[in-house]
Amino acid sequence: MFESLTGRLGEVFDRLRKRGALSEADVNEAMREVRVALLEADVALPVVKSFVDSVRARAVGAQVLKSVTPGQQVVKIVNDRLTEILGGEDGAEGQEIDLNAVPPVPILMVGLQGSGKTTTTAKIALRLKDRDKRKVLMASLDVRRPAAQEQLRVLGEQIGVATLPIIEGQLPVDIAKRAMQAGRLQGADVVMLDTAGRLHIDEAMMSEARAVRDATGPHETLLVVDALTGQDAVNVARQFKEQIGVTGIVMTRMDGDGRGGAALSMRYITGAPIKLIGVGEKMDALETFHPGRIASRILGMGDIVSLVEKAAETLEKDEAEKLAAKMKKGEFDLDDLATQLRQMKKLGGMQGVLSMLPGVGKIQKQMAEGGVDEKIINRQEAIIGSMTRAERRNPKVIHASRKRRIAAGSGTKVEDVNRLLKQHMQMADMMKKMSRMGEKGFMRSGLANMLGGGGGRPPFGR
Amino acid sequence: MTEKKGWFARLKDGLKRTSQSISDGIVGIFTKKPLDQETLDELEELLIAADLGVGPAGRVVDTLKKTRFGKEVSPEEVREALAEEIAGLLAPVAVPLAIEPAHRPHVILVVGVNGSGKTTTIGKLAKSWADQGKTVVIAACDTFRAAAIDQLKVWGARAGVEVMSRESGADSAGLAFDALKSARERNADVLLIDTAGRLQNKKDLMAELDKIRRVIAKQDPTSPHSTLLVLDATTGQNALRQVEVFRDVARVSGLIMTKLDGTARGGILVALADKFALPVHAIGVGEQAEDLQSFDPKAFARALVGTS
Numbered sequence: 001m002f003e004s005l006t007g008r009l010g011e012v013f014d015r016l017r018k019r020g021a022l023s024e025a026d027v028n029e030a031m032r033e034v035r036v037a038l039l040e041a042d043v044a045l046p047v048v049k050s051f052v053d054s055v056r057a058r059a060v061g062a063q064v065l066k067s068v069t070p071g072q073q074v075v076k077i078v079n080d081r082l083t084e085i086l087g088g089e090d091g092a093e094g095q096e097i098d099l100n101a102v103p104p105v106p107i108l109m110v111g112l113q114g115s116g117k118t119t120t121t122a123k124i125a126l127r128l129k130d131r132d133k134r135k136v137l138m139a140s141l142d143v144r145r146p147a148a149q150e151q152l153r154v155l156g157e158q159i160g161v162a163t164l165p166i167i168e169g170q171l172p173v174d175i176a177k178r179a180m181q182a183g184r185l186q187g188a189d190v191v192m193l194d195t196a197g198r199l200h201i202d203e204a205m206m207s208e209a210r211a212v213r214d215a216t217g218p219h220e221t222l223l224v225v226d227a228l229t230g231q232d233a234v235n236v237a238r239q240f241k242e243q244i245g246v247t248g249i250v251m252t253r254m255d256g257d258g259r260g261g262a263a264l265s266m267r268y269i270t271g272a273p274i275k276l277i278g279v280g281e282k283m284d285a286l287e288t289f290h291p292g293r294i295a296s297r298i299l300g301m302g303d304i305v306s307l308v309e310k311a312a313e314t315l316e317k318d319e320a321e322k323l324a325a326k327m328k329k330g331e332f333d334l335d336d337l338a339t340q341l342r343q344m345k346k347l348g349g350m351q352g353v354l355s356m357l358p359g360v361g362k363i364q365k366q367m368a369e370g371g372v373d374e375k376i377i378n379r380q381e382a383i384i385g386s387m388t389r390a391e392r393r394n395p396k397v398i399h400a401s402r403k404r405r406i407a408a409g410s411g412t413k414v415e416d417v418n419r420l421l422k423q424h425m426q427m428a429d430m431m432k433k434m435s436r437m438g439e440k441g442f443m444r445s446g447l448a449n450m451l452g453g454g455g456g457r458p459p460f461g462r
Numbered sequence: 463m464t465e466k467k468g469w470f471a472r473l474k475d476g477l478k479r480t481s482q483s484i485s486d487g488i489v490g491i492f493t494k495k496p497l498d499q500e501t502l503d504e505l506e507e508l509l510i511a512a513d514l515g516v517g518p519a520g521r522v523v524d525t526l527k528k529t530r531f532g533k534e535v536s537p538e539e540v541r542e543a544l545a546e547e548i549a550g551l552l553a554p555v556a557v558p559l560a561i562e563p564a565h566r567p568h569v570i571l572v573v574g575v576n577g578s579g580k581t582t583t584i585g586k587l588a589k590s591w592a593d594q595g596k597t598v599v600i601a602a603c604d605t606f607r608a609a610a611i612d613q614l615k616v617w618g619a620r621a622g623v624e625v626m627s628r629e630s631g632a633d634s635a636g637l638a639f640d641a642l643k644s645a646r647e648r649n650a651d652v653l654l655i656d657t658a659g660r661l662q663n664k665k666d667l668m669a670e671l672d673k674i675r676r677v678i679a680k681q682d683p684t685s686p687h688s689t690l691l692v693l694d695a696t697t698g699q700n701a702l703r704q705v706e707v708f709r710d711v712a713r714v715s716g717l718i719m720t721k722l723d724g725t726a727r728g729g730i731l732v733a734l735a736d737k738f739a740l741p742v743h744a745i746g747v748g749e750q751a752e753d754l755q756s757f758d759p760k761a762f763a764r765a766l767v768g769t770s
């Protein structure tokens with residue numbers, strides 16, 4: 001939906017072909033685009049301003065490397081700064097929840113209504129139990145939302161984590177005290193206190209949270225934030241920080257298609273590290289935070305790492321192994337090509353693959369304009385499907401009359417068949433060269449092939 | 463209980479924080495001087511900070527520029543002009559949710575992403591219709607989230623409304639089918655179908671919504687008569703994507719925006735009106751049943767920019 005920053009900057013710098021240091025005027029123009037890109041990604045305005053200022057200072061006078069365009073250079077500077085801020089001063093990745101205190105360690109969960117506190121509480125409890133082998137007790141202090149306490153109890157049952165028995169009518173502070181007491185008696189390592197969702201401007205509710213904090217002295221106070229949050233993130237962050245104190249942030253719904261700019265706003269305003277991200281509805285869908293990936297996502301530059309990971313997930317292991325074995329012998333027939341086409345479709349088709357790559361906004365546009373569409377993959381599959389087994393195994397036997405038959409059978413033209421065969425030959429050549437690289441090399445290069453990289457012309461281009 | 467405030471006062475209370483910061487900003491920029499580009503830029507930023515989005519904020523400010531550029535303007539005039547412009551954009555989408563008495567029942571499917579406030583909104587709608595003497599049935603088709611059914615049952619008890627449910631994990635389409643059957647037998651006025659929250663980029667979960675539609679259409683081919691998308695006011699630009707996908711897959715017929723009682727600006731509604739022109743039926747400004755208000759574009763726009 002949004003044009004990527006690389007695309008935007010590309011247009012700005014298309015006009016500036018000169019090389020050398022980035023001038024102030026170039027940078028100012030670029031920064032306008034950066035500003036819009038960040039705003040479209042829902043980074044809060046005050047954060048955008050301060051961020052852009054800090055980047056501008058770095059970018060002016062920066063040498064443009066020979067091999068990149070000025071636009072790419074600026075994106076690099078922006079991306080680095082973004083990663084730096086998201087990751088914190090030390091750039092430390094994946095700060096975990098700190099349990100370094102006298103057990104039972106109290107962890108307080110706070111946030112707005114509907115941000116995902118209860119689900120996140122259970123996810124963290126499961127993670128602490130399974131990964132860190134801790135004994136966890138969960139307690140819901142939410143006496144406002146109907147059945148909220150029941151929700152946590154059910155989740156506790158599902159994940160095999162104890163919950164504090166519900167006593168109707170008890171007030172949040174008393175529940176919290178009872179939870180700590182029970183935690184001590186049961187020998188729990190961690191007590192997780194899930195609070196009611198509250199508005200940061202709701203005086204009564206905020207002072208209730210303070211009272212719970214003072215009664216339990218939480219070692220961690222985690223602010224749970226919906227990754228789809230817009231400009232309001234800055235107010236939420238400020239209020240929760242000032243009124244309750246925040247030691248860490250958990251971003252939920254990172255599996256959505258939001259750009260996640262709220263992560264930057266939160267980090268900037270609270271200064272607290274983003275510790276974990278929620279990436280799905282299942283109880284184990286909780287991951288360590290990687291600043292670099294989120295930086296790319298905010299900038300809309302695609303996410304090569306995610307692409308590679310997704311590819312690894314989607315490619316069936318057997319098929320990949322089979323293919324790898326064949327390739328070791330330098331074989332790559334049309335059946336293998338068909339397999340690759342199928343896998344590409346699983347990755348979400350060409351649009352899906354392209355959307356994860358940086359700097360392809362333009363290509364996507366050209367593809368749409370040129371009428372290149374997903375059907376090409378289907379057509380190529382049809383062509384292969386119209387061949388005999390012998391032809392697929394040994395494409396060399398396909399001469400004119402066979403080509404005509406295949407074209408008729410697949411509803412295509414002889415040129416289409418030719419193009420496919422040529423493409424297959426190029427790929428087969430490349431595969432032979434790669435056969436020395438081993439399995440890991442195969443994964444990477446196989447991908448590159450599907451995507452039209454790896455030196456040759458794009459296999460699906462015209 | 464304190465005295466009951468009128469809906470306008472409640473809406474204004476709800477939007478007060480929002481309008482406060484915008485109007486503070488405007489007052490800060492203007493002290494009766496010629497409207498210049500710098501001022502317009504700052505004005506644009508104020509709208510962006512209200513989640514209008516870069517494009518719509520720019521267009522609103524452009525209109526202002528065309529009519530007022532270079533003229534001596536006061537803060538009040540700018541606010542008036544802004545409110546007028548925004549109200550104008552919102553006016554076409556302010557359409558109340560009408561229950562069609564011809565439908566027995568009028569079937570309303572409620573959809574949205576997780577945590578947007580579907581269940582609470584259904585509770586409020588059920589309460590308000592039940593108070594008007596309508597027979598309402600709720601189908602608790604969020605069979606995924608733990609205790610979602612219990613949450614609805616509490617609302618059902620408050621409203622005196624029957625809540626149909628099955629055990630957790632049951633097939634939601636099957637439940638919707640049975641609920642419609644039962645609502646028809648009882649000659650109910652309204653059937654509200656709650657669904658599990660889902661992110662719009664989850665294809666499988668979205669397909670489930672289509673299944674619910676197909677299954678209930680077997681009994682009443684015209685149903686669901688309304689499909690409401692519940693949007694959280696704190697949501698940023700992703701709301702555009704939510705509306706687009708839910709509209710395409712679940713054929714959303716109208717929107718309800720919740721959580722406007724915080725500092726969230728809800729300016730995204732302007733962007734949504736501009737792009738999709740889907741009716742906005744109501745807004746939520748609090749946790750109580752009466753905090754679901756019908757959407758009044760003038761009041762909304764005036765409250766948003768801080769005009770009294």
